[in-house]
Amino acid sequence: MKPLSKRTDTLFQSDIRAVTALVNRVNGINLGQGICDLPTPEPIKKGAEAAIEENRSIYTSYAGIPELRTAITEKARRFNHIPVPSSNDVMVSVGSTGAFVSTMFALFEQGDEAILFEPFYGYHRNLLALMGVITKTITMRGLNWEVDFGEVRAALSPKTKAIVINTPGNPCGKVWTHAELEEILALAEAYDLYVITDEIYEYMTYDDHEHVSLASLPGAYERTITLSGFSKTYNMTGWRLGYALAPEPLVEKMGLLNDLFYICAPAPLQYGLAEAFMMPDDYFTRMMADYTRKRKRMGETLEAIGFKVPWPQGAYYILANFEDLSQKVVGFSDDRTACETLVTRAKVASVPGNSFFHHPEDGRYYLRFCFAKEWHVLEEACENLLRAFG
Ligand SMILES: Cc1ncc(COP(=O)(O)O)c(C=O)c1O
Structure with missing residues (x-):
């Protein structure tokens, strides 16, 4: 063979x-x-049951149903303070992983470089490797998993295209501070880089740690791809629903890739979720x-x-x-x-x-x-x- x-x-x-x-x-x-x-949560299950019962079973737009994209836009503005201009900047996918895959294909050529922080989430490292991206790994150290930005600067090269962060992080639980994100943004601006930020655990922070979305920092939106989803917050890892937020021209290409890979995220589950995902505080x-x-x-x-x-x-x-x-x-x-x-x-x-x-x-x-x-x-x-x- x-x-x-x-x-x-x-x-x-x-x-x-x-x-x-x-x-x-x-x-x-x-x-x-x-x-x-x-x-x-019951309301989400009931919403999906109703959508299945009503035979809302056909392919949706590759970027997701409008109701869900609008709900995500509103949530991103309110909870994440991200200045999303419209729901055209939102792409629903097959989990945040689906959105990450589309991001990878939209951004990288073989031989491009990316910065990744370790301990890392294996899918980030493995998908970068699958794309032929050379990953420069920066080790976070100490009980607070601190980042040495001198090391990050030293790892950058003309081939670097993006920095990948994960906050709150799997596996170590690091929540990136505002000051650290400002450093990332300064480097991204100075070296013209994209930042991919996986925020799937955004609602889960302890003590006085607060979740900050990089895309909410002034000037960051245009170069940031924010990934998140519903798996963790609503205990629905197997439903496979997540999303990316990024400026429209980029999301448009990511959507076309999403279409090629998956056509769309599961239709009745999107309808079910759109009704219910903003749960009371x-x-x-x-x-x-x-x-x-x-x-x-x-x-x-x-x-x-x-x-x-x-x-x-x-x-x-x-x-x-x-x-x-x-x-x-x-x-x-x-x-x-x-x-x-x-x-x-x-x-x-x-x-x-x-x-x-x-x-x-x-x-x-x-x-x-x-x-x-x-x-x-x-x-x-x-x-x-x-x-x-x-
Ligand atoms: C950091 C991180 N990102 C993404 C995912 C997967 O998310 P999804 O179910 O939305 O694809 C996980 C799941 O463990 C994760 O830990």
């Missing part, structure tokens, strides 16, 4: 799926995969009270068993460090071993840290835990961990 495309050479089953298989075998609890097992307040309690339970459990916890500023993961533990306890020599140890001894799955770093070795002492679980499930996982290692 002739070989498959070279593009597929870099693609492998991620550790996340392998760990899922392992934990399923012992009937354990999966805190690995970034999926939330909480229910989708107390929906968000309750959601954050819930995640704050779960973050505390997860973080304190990990600290109690000897992990160092850089407390996440946002999102719903903890990227915890077990270097100290590796000196004292058998079964913690590296991330894959530690992950297996947790599955076999506590029936709890996590994600080995190597998935989040350009040099896998840099993730050697990290495991990522997702705490977006039903309370009783999280509670059982924490009890198991404390019993096994406390």
Whole structure:
């Protein structure tokens, strides 16, 4: 047989799926995969049920139905303070991932360079690689995952086309500050770069951290592609609905790509969501009270068993460090071993840290835990961990 495309050479089953298989075998609890097992809000489900019942089942415009694009425009103006001139700047896609793919195709030529910060979200790195983009990875350091902008400047070259950021971030929960975003914008303006900003966890911030959208900064809109969606905020990862916001000429091209790849996002689900996605304010307040309690339970459990916890500023993961533990306890020599140890001894799955770093070795002492679980499930996982290692 002739070989498959070279593009597929870099693609492998991620550790996340392998760990899922392992934990399923012992009937354990999966805190690995970034999926939330909480229910989708009733009004959204009812809206979709009605749309299915009414046979609103045909292809929609490739950029999404007007009602949903308008609702997203209003939300972006009100919640994100982004100066979106009209709903022509909004493209609905198959999850924010679909929007990211269209962004990749709209912006990059093979051999272009992009700046990415690590620990990173694997899809960002892998999709850039699939496009033949050379990724310059900047490591964020310390308990607050700080960025050395001198390093960013040094990584820029005439081939750099874009900077990719993720705030609040997966896997480390970093929430980029206004000052940091100003630095990014200054570099983008000085070097004429686009900025792609993945804000899928925008409603989830802790303590006094506030979500700031880069596109809301004066002058930023024209060079920013803002990606977000509904998967995380409304517990509907499997519905596959997300969007991009960017100036119309760019979104127009992204829409044409979206059309080629997917034709459109699922039609009845778009109708259902358009009716309902702006939930009352107390929906968000309750959601954050819930995640704050779960973050505390997860973080304190990990600290109690000897992990160092850089407390996440946002999102719903903890990227915890077990270097100290590796000196004292058998079964913690590296991330894959530690992950297996947790599955076999506590029936709890996590994600080995190597998935989040350009040099896998840099993730050697990290495991990522997702705490977006039903309370009783999280509670059982924490009890198991404390019993096994406390
Ligand atoms: C940072 C980040 N972006 C995007 C996604 C996927 O979003 P969607 O379901 O909208 O494609 C995830 C899911 O884990 C994520 O963590």
